[in-house]
Amino acid sequence: MSETSTSLNDDADAAAAADRIRLNFDLDVDVCIVGAGLAGLTVALCAAREGASVAVLEGRHVGWNASGHMIGTVMPGFDLPLPDLIERIGLEHARALWALSWSGAEFIRAQATEAAMPGIGLSEGALEVSNVDAGDALIRRLQMLHEDFDTEVEGWQVERVRTELKTSRYFHGVYYPKAFQLDGRKYVHALARLARKAGARIFEDTPVVSIDASGVRKRIVTPSARMRASHIVLAGNIHLGAPLQKLSDTLLPVWRYGGVTAPLGERLGEAIAFKGSVGDTDGIDHFRVVDGDRLMWASPETTWDARASGFASALQRRIRTVFPQLGHVEIAETFGGATGQTVHGMPQIGQLRKGLWVASGFGRQGLNTSAMAGQLIAQAMFAGDDRWKLFSPFELVWAGGVSGRVAGHVVNLWVRGRAAAAGTLARHRERVRAQERVREIRIAEARRQAAQRPGSRLPLRPQPSDLTRHPDAGEG
Secondary structure (H helix, E strand, C coil): CCCCCCHHHHHHHHHHHHHCCCCCCCEEEEEEEECCCHHHHHHHHHHHHCCCCEEEECCCCCCCCHHHCCCCEECCCCCCCHHHHHHHHCHHHHHHHHHHHHHHHHHHHHHCCCCCCCCCCCEEEEEEECCCCCHHHHHHHHHHHHHHCCCCCEEECHHHHHHHECCCCCCCEEEEEEEEECCHHHHHHHHHHHHHHHCCEEECCCCCCEEECCCCCEEEECCCCEEEEEEEEECCHHHCCHHHHHHHCCCEEEEEEEEEECCCCHHHHHHECCCCEEEECCCCCEEEEECCCEEEEEEEEECCCCCHHHHHHHHHHHHHHHCHHHCCCCEEEEEEEEEEECCCCCCEEEEEECCEEEEECCCCCCHHHHHHHHHHHHHHHHHCCCHHHHHCCCCCCCCCHHHHHHHHHHHHHHHHHHHHHHHHHHHHHHHHHHHHHHHHHHHHHHHHHHHHCCCCCCCCCCCCCCCCCCCCCCCC
């Protein structure tokens, strides 16, 4: 999952480049998919399994962007928080969408077997940790997930979290035992292999020049060939470009960069006992242990493009901030990619006009939503399944162009700053409470010893020198 690649990855990429096929002949198919990322490849796989003739057009190569560069956590949910989702569409509608998000996760699990995807590295469990002491909020969230959304979760108290993660940065946690993680880069390429095996044809280095979606048979033009299809699926996210710029403009481009450390040996196990993935509730830290003694860590988001390798020092600082006992860590590999983030915080899934489908807006949504979208669209095209209409309330909304990116960057900085301040205050309060408990224990012990001495009188209350009191407290 690296951008600065090892020789092994270089060899694999060179071999893959040699096998790439460009579309250089005219073609008629049932389904044309624009974009060979997770969503597009899932549509291709599901449609091909339905017996449809499928062609995928990719301007670069399979998994070149965010789909091939990710932490690999698979769990239910959307970017829009559940309370906000319920407020917008109602409890029953929200329950239906939540169930669909679980089906997306289970689709990935079903594909990611060792037999179908050798070396996929699937491991169980995901932990959502809080940067602040939010016990009451934790209880409310657990009740909602258990009672309203029928989700298996566990609430972890501070002590349990800090047993697994040796840091004072985190307080309570929500553990999802049925969530899992896998090697994201291997998954997207294995998905392409499964799609090809099912009969789909994938053409790389084949950008789309224009699309005519009118009529029963839609027309697609590439630099060296023309195509006709009954259905077109736009799964190119922010990279659809000139042919569909208006659609791309409904998405705020968001980049997230990460890295993998060099082997850390036993010191990593002494700092992190948890074997699943960890993400904080503020969306700042996301990490997990890979290859036994290496740490994969994703950085905060940015709305501006940059070289992933330039974030290595920032990742080192962030790791040192959360786990200072690790000391200096070497970042051996870096990776990154851009996703499209919607204004309303939900993915864009549906039919723009008869036979023209969209599957995009997966920024912050997770792998499960891209799989869910692929399933829904394929089932809509060939099985008459209309559950995609559950996403109809989340219409296409302009993301603000350059000004939207500036605003998004400012908001991200503000959110991170607010989260950092809240975390600092929470840790300060925790230290103060700990100091007060120590003082109370000392005072209680002094009173006990005084009571045991012959002829001593037990003071009615601690003296000001022993216990700090409110300045307005009365004397009698």
